[in-house]
Amino acid sequence: xxxxxxxxxxxxxxxxxxxxxxxxxxxxxxxxxxxxxxxxxxxxxxxxxxxxxxxxxxxxxxxxxxxxxxxxxxxxxxxxxxxxxxxxxxxxxxxxxxxxxxxxxxxxxxxxxxxxxxxxxxxxxxx
Numbered sequence: 001x002x003x004x005x006x007x008x009x010x011x012x013x014x015x016x017x018x019x020x021x022x023x024x025x026x027x028x029x030x031x032x033x034x035x036x037x038x039x040x041x042x043x044x045x046x047x048x049x050x051x052x053x054x055x056x057x058x059x060x061x062x063x064x065x066x067x068x069x070x071x072x073x074x075x076x077x078x079x080x081x082x083x084x085x086x087x088x089x090x091x092x093x094x095x096x097x098x099x100x101x102x103x104x105x106x107x108x109x110x111x112x113x114x115x116x117x118x119x120x121x122x123x124x125x126x127x
Contacts, residue, residue: 035068042067046100050108060103067096 042064043057052060074080074088101109 035065035072038068038071039065046112050104050111052108056103060100063096063099063103067092 039061043052043061046052046060047057070092071089074085074092077085080088101112104112
């Protein structure tokens with residue numbers, strides 16, 4: 001989780017610096033500058049992985065939007081030291097993951113899990 005947090009912090013910091021210097025965002029990085037795009041990107045990625053229902057999508061988008069707003073507020077606060085930002089990012093991610101997990105079906109949770117955490121498929125023997 002710390003590698004993920006550090007990578008997100010690095011990308012958001014780099015993107016913010018590039019935006020400040022150039023006034024434009026590199027292609028594919030727009031979601032890092034806008035909580036709405038952040039939410040849409042995360043929702044699309046999750047939907048592709050687990051095939052969300054029509055009922056789940058608006059609820060999960062709201063969770064991702066709240067995460068994006070919290071992350072952007074945290075990252076854009078110049079009064080928060082880097083170490084506190086990293087801890088805050090990790091906390092926000094864990095809280096979001098817990099909320100998202102609670103909104104998924106058991107089958108969706110299985111599909112969303114990294115391959116190394118997925119249970120091995122049961123082998124059926126035909127006798």
